[in-house]
Amino acid sequence: MxxxxxxxxxxxxxxxxxxxxxxxxSSEAAETTIPDKVDFNFHIRPILSDRCFKCHGPDANTREADLRLDTPEGAFAALKDSPDAHALVAGKPELSAVYQRIITSDSTEMMPPVESNLKLSKFEIELLKKWIEQGAEYKPHWAFIIPEKTALPKADKDWVKNELDYFVYAKMKENGLSPSEQASKEQLLKRVYLDLIGLPPSIEAQEDFLADNSEDAFEKVVDELLTSKHYGERMALPWLDVARYADSHGYQDDGLRTMWPWRDWVIHAFNENYSYDKFLQWQLAGDLIDKPSKESILATGFNRNHKITQEGGVIDEEYRIEYVTDRVNTFGKSFLALTFECAHCHDHKYDPISQKEYYSSFAFFNQVPEKGLVGDISLGSLADPPKMQITNKEVDDIFSFINKKDTVKLEVMVMKDQEKFRPTHLLERGNYDALGEEVPFGLPKSIMDFDTTKFVQNRLGLSEWLIDKENPLTARVYVNRIWQQFFGMGIVRTTGDFGMQGDLPSHPELLDWLAVDFRENGWDIKRLVKQIVMTATYQQSSKVEKKHLQTDPTNIYLARSKRERVSAELLKDLVLSSSGLLNEEIGGASVKAYQPDGIWEGATSGRGVLAKYVQDHGEDLYRRGMYVFIKRTVPPPSMLIFDSSNRDQCEVQRITTSTPLQALAMxxxxxxxxxxxxxxxxxxxxxxxxxxxxxxxxxxxxxxxxxxxxxxxxxxxxxxxxxxxxxxxxxxxxxxxxxxxxxxxxxxxxxxxxxxxxxxxxxxxxxxxx
Structure with missing residues (x-):
């Protein structure tokens, strides 16, 4: 042993x-050569955002010296305490107060201030100087510029397999790298099986692929996997993190909730290849679309997946505001990759999102006739209104994708706006009872104006605003997240933050090309997935060469495939499938698998049906990892060890750790x-x-x-x-x-x-x- x-x-x-x-x-090799043309978005804004915007940025409440450096109007204006001086003077760094305060040796004048512990490197100072010399041109933040397709760059025609490879190849060459050899057929088969259905290939599938020497052998495998019933499960798994899906309400009592029919719908939507614009719109406003169906209404459960309290004595309105806040924050991160939550209490310190705009966004989600407190925990469910019941007949007729096994009444929380309009107020410092000015429906103008003559003032209008061709973020954000799913990191590595503090795209032209192409082709998710896995980039070997470690240790420029551990849920699936134990049933209620004794009991209020852990038996023990019951206060320990989400809030990117505890768990x-x-x-x-x-x-x-x-x-x-x-x-x-x-x-x-x-x-x- x-x-x-x-x-x-x-x-x-x-x-x-x-x-x-x-x-x-973790970071690419530091630049040492000043570029011929200094770009505001890719060279200057990151410096200003990191070192200057906290005191000289969008938040008027913390702005020092009335100096604003995030806009050209503020940066080129005369200084408040020196009317003859300017923070920036185009073409003249010697007259630009910003540059002079950066290079001064006087600690009382130096910027950033000594006490901030922020410094600029010599390279960054030279970048700023050259930018000023070249005219100090400002640009809108790159993510707020409408994406456009650029011409394909030059590439090795013998290597590239589709348009995406042209951009990757050009970036490799720009950084002194060359593509790796293609992965072996066995590696490639395992990789695409894990990526498309989350299960390993059987020995029969391995032998069939090894024996097929036709040019389209790999494409045939891809097409087969895209039609598998397990494809929807694999694609749904990261969306459950985004949607913060769980089987309990959260907070101290953490009672039972029944939202699994919504999870069944997500799997169904991916299997049926619902276009992303439909997938998005139904989840945000399926109750408000023209001729809504029970299916489209079920989809709106997305915005009822947040935590809900069942603790007596809470202030009802305080928690209702918490729920609306969660929806706004989830909306910002999941669809726009922006940190909306930073504008909850004050103007955003880095991104152009004012507190007033935050609460104008809040207004869309503030019309639900819900309470802050769910009903009696001892009853073991009470889905909180609004809720729209699924009958057994409907399961047989219109909800065939819902895996309902018994005759117990099935209720699911969904969205519905109340008949009486609820005005929305700016909340001073974010406090639920500190009502400020009343605000209208709206969204940050820096992204795209919410034109009330074009968009209806409710969640339907909100969804139409998101999928409008003028919206610069929606398509970019989704294709970036799918890219992360297949390559381990997004083209923008900060998948949940396309704002000023987020990373710049490693392949900006590729990101824009993908976003436009995705939208032009009907927001077709399966087409996007096939497009990615059919690239030469995806099919490279993961072998690490010395050149890779020297130039690009974290594989930003994709000169090789990335080795990465599968997610916690897929780890269980691999073990069950390879041993022959896997129960391949799709959908249905969550199951309680093996778990150490006493974990729930030691972290519970002692009330309700979830006070004690009652393990399931038989075939339920061998269901896929995505169906394991998630109690928010006590997530499944065997999965949490391997970095699963506890689903407390929207997550678009899991952390990855490697610890001795994981070895002991295995x-x-x-x-x-x-x-x-x-x-x-x-x-x-x-x-x-x-x-x-x-x-x-x-x-x-x-x-x-x-x-x-x-x-x-x-x-x-x-x-x-x-x-x-x-x-x-x-x-x-x-x-x-x-x-x-x-x-x-x-x-x-x-x-x-x-x-x-x-x-x-x-x-x-x-x-x-x-």
Whole structure:
């Protein structure tokens, strides 16, 4: 057993080492050469935003010396305390107070102030100087400029596979890099299976692909996966993070809620390839569209997924305001990739979003006739009104995609505006009872004006504003998030922040081309997905060359594929699928899987049906990870260890950690142990040829090399000898899990093989997209 632990920790140690290395090299090589043409958006604004906007930016309440540097009007105006001086003088850094205050050695005059602990590098100072010399031209923030398609750059015609590759190839060459070789067929098959359906390819699928030497062999696999019922599950998973989906209300009592039919709809929408504009509009305003259906109304559950309190004694209006606030913040992050929440209490300090504009956006979500307090927790549900019940007949007729198994009444929270108009006020300092001026429906003008002669003043108008061809953000934000899903990072790495403090796009022309192309082709998500996976960029090897580490350690310029661990939910799916345990049922109520005793009980108020953890049994134990019950105050520990979301709020980008705790979890997780046992029993009982090689291929999705298999054979022989001497240990080892077993026959052989399979699951490659 010690050998197994050593091998497992070694495997995870490698993963940790890689993560630490990448963390230490998280930024690209620093520029050292001043560009011929200094660009405001890509060179100057990031400096001003980081060092200047806090005191000289959009927030009038914290603006010092009445100097505003985020607009040209403010920057070129005469200084308040020196009317003859100007912060910026085009073409003349020697007369520009900003530049002179930056280079001064007088600590009382120096900017940024000494006490701020902010400094500019010599390179940044030279950039500012050259920018002023070239005219100090301001531009709107890049993300607020309507995207346009540019001509395809020059590229190696023998390498590129579609238009996207042209942009990637040009950026590689610009940075002294060349593309990597194509990944092996086995690597490519595993990669695309994990990306499109979240499950590993069977040995039969591997053999079919290896035997197909036609030019369109890979495309045939892609097309097949795009029609799989599991495609919708894979695509829905990150959307559940965005929508902060969970099975409980949150807060201290954290009672049960029934929102899983909405999750079934999301899976259905992706499988049916609903266009993104429809997908977006139904979730924001499916109750307000022309001739709304029960399906479009169900989709609006998106905006009822927020936390809701059930604690007696709370101030009803305070919590109602919290819910509306959550919707506004989620709207800003999910559809616009902007930090709206920063303007909740005051004008945004970095982005051009005023507090008044925040509350004008708030108005769209402020018309729901909801309460701040949900009903009696002891009843175990009361979906809070508004709620619009799903009958068994409707499940049979119009909701065939809802996996409802019983006759229990099914109610889901949805959106509906109240008949009486509720005025919206700016809330002073964000306090629910500090009503300021009344504000109209509206949105930040810096993005796109909300023209009330063009857009109706409700959530439907809001959704139409989002998908309007003049909106610069909506398409950009979504294609960037899909890019992140397939490449591990977005073209804009700060997926949830396209604002002033966010990262600049690594491939701006590519981002714009993708956004325009996506919109021009009907917001077709499956087309976008196929477009990405069919690129030569996607199909590269993940092998890391010395040049990569020197020039681009974090793979910003995509000269190779990125190795990354699969998400927490897919980790469970890989284990269940490769062992043959997976229950492939789509949709339905969430299930309670294996979990250590006492976790819920130790973190509960003791009230309601969720006070005690009652594990499910039978086939429900082997459902996909996305169906595991999420109690917000106590998320599934086996998934939280692997960086899953607790769904408290909208998340568009999960953190990725590598810790020893993860290695220990993989060694002791009952699902991994049970899967190892079941696969071992299956291979022994069926008298499979070369059981170790077969198991290796099922788990790693490739044919094992001779050296690798020899190591496993040696380990198997050691374990076999141990269990022969300790037959009771063999029987004990095989008792893990509830799945029916056959341990009375060939017990020693099954136990030895089980430990080898367990070790395979603990290999870094087993749970990594290579």
């Amino acid at each position: 010690n050998v197994k632990i050593k091998y497992s920790l070694l495997a995870f140690g490698l993963c940790v080492g890689i993560a630490v290395f990448e963390s230490c090299n 060694l002791n997780n009952p699902t991994v142990l049970e899967a190892s046992r079941v696969l071992s029993e299956k291979l022994v009982d069926e008298n499979a040829n070369d059981k170790l090689a077969t198991a290796f291929r099922m788990i790693l999705c490739r044919i094992g090399e001779e050296e690798e298999l020899d190591l496993f054979k040696k380990y198997y022989e050691e374990e076999l000898a141990f269990f022969k001497e300790n037959p009771a240990k063999a029987s004990e080892t095989l008792k893990v899990g509830e799945y029916k077993n056959n341990i009375t026959v060939k017990t020693v052989e099954k136990a030895a093989l089980m430990t080898c399979i367990q070790l395979m699951y603990n290999m870094e490659e087993a749970i990594t997209k290579v």
